[in-house]
Amino acid sequence: SQQGEEDPQALSIQEGENATMNCSYKTSINNLQWYRQNSGRGLVHLILIRSNEREKHSGRLRVTLDTSKKSSSLLITASRAADTASYFCARGTGSNYKLTFGKGTLLTVNP
Amino acid sequence: GAVVSQHPSRVICKSGTSVKIECRSLDFQATTMFWYRQFPKKSLMLMATSNEGSKATYEQGVEKDKFLINHASLTLSTLTVTSAHPEDSSFYICSARLANYGYTFGSGTRLTVV
Numbered sequence: 001s002q003q004g005e006e007d008p009q010a011l012s013i014q015e016g017e018n019a020t021m022n023c024s025y026k027t028s029i030n031n032l033q034w035y036r037q038n039s040g041r042g043l044v045h046l047i048l049i050r051s052n053e054r055e056k057h058s059g060r061l062r063v064t065l066d067t068s069k070k071s072s073s074l075l076i077t078a079s080r081a082a083d084t085a086s087y088f089c090a091r092g093t094g095s096n097y098k099l100t101f102g103k104g105t106l107l108t109v110n111p
Numbered sequence: 112g113a114v115v116s117q118h119p120s121r122v123i124c125k126s127g128t129s130v131k132i133e134c135r136s137l138d139f140q141a142t143t144m145f146w147y148r149q150f151p152k153k154s155l156m157l158m159a160t161s162n163e164g165s166k167a168t169y170e171q172g173v174e175k176d177k178f179l180i181n182h183a184s185l186t187l188s189t190l191t192v193t194s195a196h197p198e199d200s201s202f203y204i205c206s207a208r209l210a211n212y213g214y215t216f217g218s219g220t221r222l223t224v225v
Contacts, residue, residue: 040219042117042216042217045215045216099145099157103154104154106152
């Protein structure tokens with residue numbers, strides 16, 4: 001499959017805990033991006049990490065990229081109930097920077 | 112920030128009819144737009160890439176005669192589902208690539224074919 005693979009497929013945690021989601025891929029990338037999607041809604045861009053970067057932070061979000069292992073992780077610290085959503089990684093590839101999405105992780109943060 | 116406005120958000124149509132979905136870039140020019148389809152609780156599958164002023168590039172397995180894409184201007188791309196059938200019911204989302212290699216997405220269209 002050309003898709004990335006996220007794990008876990010579903011994650012349920014308590015408010016205040018950290019949530020870690022992983023993404024693996026098979027082909028080379030220009031960049032890797034993480035998105036959030038609330039049920040039945042469009043996607044919200046969270047972070048873009050380029051292939052020559054190893055780590056990026058944005059507020060409570062931390063993304064790492066290991067191109068040798070072809071994997072990335074998204075860490076959400078001090079989670080809140082409002083973080084409940086599906087999270088997708090997407091690989092940017094090719095001259096058109098086409099995005100290929102992984103299967104997603106459904107995160108549930110319980111109050 | 113860059114916004115893509117997608118309409119309609121929901122549409123119900125009868126089998127055999129055609130439905131047009133529009134995506135407009137509101138405050139920037141979108142040379143390239145992407146159209147995705149998403150089944151319930153599934154990932155987004157890229158259907159096609161549309162470039163302003165040229166023919167769309169369809170992904171393998173996507174019928175170009177069924178899913179007509181037009182990108183006639185730098186601010187508007189449309190997807191027309193022709194002769195819709197119940198199996199075409201899905202969530203369709205457009206996105207535009209930004210200059211900084213980020214992307215902005217429309218809010219999606221829930222299509223139900225009855």
